[in-house]
Amino acid sequence: MPARASTGDLLTAPIKLQGDWDYGDAALRVLSRVRAVNFSKLRLLSDRQPAKLSIENHHQGPPAIWLHRDQPETASIILNVGPADWCKLAYQFGHELGHVLANSWQFSAKPQPPTQWLEEALVETFSIRGLRLLAESWEQSPPFAGDQAFAGAIRQYRADLLQASRSDGAAGSPDDAASWFQATRAQMEAGRSVPRGPAILGILAVYEAGPSCVEDLAALNRWPERTSLPIEAYVARWKQSCAEIGASGELPPRLQQLLRLA
DSSP states (O other), X not given: OOOOOEEOOTTTOOEEEEEOOTTHHHHHHHHHHHHHHHTTTOOOOOSEEOSEEEEEXXXXXXXXXXXXXXXXXXXXXXXXXXXTOHHHHHHHXXXXXXXXXXXXXXXXXXXXXXXXXXXXXXXXXXXXXXXXXXXXXXXXXXXXXXOTTHHHHHHHHHHHHHHHHHTTOOSSSTTOHHHHHHHHHHHHHTTOOOOOHHHXXXXXXXXXXXXXHHHGGGGTTOSTTGGGSOHHHHHHHHHHHHHHHTOOOOHHHHHHHHHTOO
């Protein structure tokens, strides 16, 4: 059965910090800014938005969405960042926030092959896009008085991520997402980690063309099989889901073109 719909609002849902935060008030200020800039000028169209966000900081293990039954209206995000490491905090939170936007926060949202890799690529790119917006916002109105110069550190962090993506070309040109996809499809669909650089770069170019494509992320995974479908069927369900929630539906065909899906 489909996951139960939620009546929350991802942009205004209260944020509760848990875990080990050395600068809790400052971290909350940065997290709030990251959320605001990531969703700036976007329509949040999903019918499965959380009513609350819980953000827990650990000092071991990877960042993740914690799927649980006991708080059905709360999206629980786990991060792993050091004190005042605002770039890493923004990057990790942006990625996990992308999963929440893509309806991957309720208990039924267990990651599954063969198409989980695509969601990962989409939300990774969502986070990288957000770092540009954060740098612009930080420079214009820093969350800490007199800290405009830190925008340069955010831009450098983002540039390093993009350079790593350019170095990840598994086939042909690092920008040739279709060749990369054909060369690595079997590995990715089997759940084995492979570089996603060409996909990240291609998706980012689509995102930067306008907010309507980014809004389509809210239509992801609104069907019982979620990412267990082959990518062709997954994209078809995604298009249908876009129509159901009133999203533009621009992103799925742009990805079909990018990856040269049949």
